[in-house]
Amino acid sequence: MSNFLMNTYKRNDITFVRGDGCYLYDTNGKPYLDCLAGIAVVASGHGNAFIAQAIADQSQKLTHVSNLFSNEPQLALAEKLVQTCGFGKVFFANSGAEANECAIKLVRKHFSPKKYKIICALGSFHGRTMASLAATGQPAKWEGFAPLLGGFVHAAFNDLTDFASKIDDQTAAIMVEPILGEFGVIPASDSFLHGLRELCDRHNLALIFDEVQTGIGRTGAWWAFQGYGVEPDIFTSAKGLANGLPIGACIAKDSFASSLTPGSHGSTFGGGAVICRAALANLDYLETNKLVAGADDKGDYFRSQLVTLPQVKEVRGRGLMIGCVLANPVAAKINELALASGLIINNTSDDVLRLVPPLIISYEQMDSAVATLNNILSEV
Ligand SMILES: Cc1ncc(COP(=O)(O)O)c(C=O)c1O
Structure with a gap:
C-alpha cells in the first residue's frame, strides 16, 4: 500500500508485476487466474505479444x-x-x-x-x-x-x-x-x-x-x-x-x-x-482469433457450469459478461477467498459475483475457475 496515493479505491494488498494471457503474477511470483480482466478491459489477454x-x-x-x-x-x-x-x-x-x-x-x-x-x-x-x-x-x-x-x-x-x-x-x-x-x-x-x-x-x-x-x-x-x-x-x-x-x-x-x-x-x-x-x-x-463470436459460446458454457454451483441462485448476462446471484449475502467473502485461492473475480454487491474474463479464456481455464468457486461455495 502507498502513502502517496489518494485513498479513492478499496484496494487489495497485492501488487502485480507481470501478466501472461489469462494469468497475473504478483511480487512473490504467485499466479492468479484473472476472470476480471481489469474490469472487462483486457479482452485479448495480458502481455499480448x-x-x-x-x-x-x-x-x-x-x-x-x-x-x-x-x-x-x-x-x-x-x-x-x-x-x-x-x-x-x-x-x-x-x-x-x-x-x-x-x-x-x-x-x-x-x-x-x-x-x-x-x-x-x-x-x-x-x-x-x-x-x-x-x-x-x-x-x-x-x-x-x-x-x-x-x-x-x-x-x-x-x-x-x-x-x-x-x-x-x-x-x-x-x-x-x-x-x-x-x-x-x-x-x-x-x-x-x-x-x-x-x-x-x-x-x-x-x-x-x-x-x-x-x-x-x-x-x-x-x-x-x-x-x-x-x-x-x-x-x-x-x-x-x-x-x-x-x-x-x-x-x-x-x-x-x-x-x-x-x-x-x-x-x-x-x-x-x-x-x-x-x-x-x-x-x-x-x-x-474469432474471439467475438467465441465469447458467445464460451459465455454459454461458463454460465451452464456456474449455475450448478452451491449457493448460486441465478446466473445472468450475455457472452462473457456474467453475474452470479448468490442465495446469501456472502459475495464479498467469496471474492476474498477466491483471491486467496488465486482466482480474480469481483463482487458488485453483497450477493452478486461478477466474472468478465479476457475473451481469450480457454474452456480449461473456465473449468478451473468453476472448480475453485465450487470449493469455496461448498464451505462458506
Ligand atoms: C457502463 C460504464 N460507463 C462508463 C464507465 C466509466 O468509464 P471510465 O472509468 O473509463 O471513465 C464505466 C466504468 O466502469 C462503465 O462500466
Whole structure:
C-alpha cells in the first residue's frame, strides 16, 4: 500500500508485476487466474505479444502530433469502428466517462437551446466526471458533490412506462447501458430496448447506448445492441477497446455528429497515434482469433457450469459478461477467498459475483475457475 496515493479505491494488498494471457503474477511470483480482466478491459489477454509489437513499433515511429493534424492510426481506427457498426462518425477521448461526456455534449448541442434533458436509468453507471456522474443513477455516488449538473432525470431500468412518463418538451435523449454492469450485470429486456427506440422515434429524441463495458465483443457481438437488434443514434466505447491502454470513443450517426463543429469539443490526447495503433491491433487480434463470436459460446458454457454451483441462485448476462446471484449475502467473502485461492473475480454487491474474463479464456481455464468457486461455495 502507498502513502502517496489518494485513498479513492478499496484496494487489495497485492501488487502485480507481470501478466501472461489469462494469468497475473504478483511480487512473490504467485499466479492468479484473472476472470476480471481489469474490469472487462483486457479482452485479448495480458502481455499480448501482437499488440505489444504494434505499440512498440508505433511509439518509435510517431507518438503525438495534436489534433490540429491527422495521424494514420487514428484515421484507420475510426474507419474500423464504423465498419463494426455500419454507421456514423467517431470522436476519440481517453476514458469511458469522457466518451459519455462527448455523447452528452453532442445531444445538448444538437437540440440547443430547446431541449437538453437526458433520461437515464436508476442503477446505471456512466462515470465519475461531473456530467457522467449526474447521468449515473446511483444517489450514493452523488454524495458530497452537490450541486450536480442539472438536466438528468432517472427512471427504473427495464420499465418502459416509467421512461415514457419522464419525457417532456425539454427531453433531448434517453441514455442506457444495454446491460447494467456496475449494478450487478442486469441485462435489458428485448422489449425494453426496442420500446426505447420506439419512444425516441416518436418524440424525436436521441437514443444513446453506453457500451463502455458491454462493447468490443464482450457479449458475443462487437456491440451489445447488435445482439438486441436495436440501433442507437449515439453510442460510447472504452474499456476493451485498446486492451488496457486509455481510450474512449463516441460514435454518432451523421445527422447527430454534424452538430459538433470545429472548436465545440476536443481533447489533447484523444485519438493519439500509439493508443489508436494499440486499439487497431487489438481489434485485429480479436477478429483473427474469432474471439467475438467465441465469447458467445464460451459465455454459454461458463454460465451452464456456474449455475450448478452451491449457493448460486441465478446466473445472468450475455457472452462473457456474467453475474452470479448468490442465495446469501456472502459475495464479498467469496471474492476474498477466491483471491486467496488465486482466482480474480469481483463482487458488485453483497450477493452478486461478477466474472468478465479476457475473451481469450480457454474452456480449461473456465473449468478451473468453476472448480475453485465450487470449493469455496461448498464451505462458506
Ligand atoms: C457502463 C460504464 N460507463 C462508463 C464507465 C466509466 O468509464 P471510465 O472509468 O473509463 O471513465 C464505466 C466504468 O466502469 C462503465 O462500466
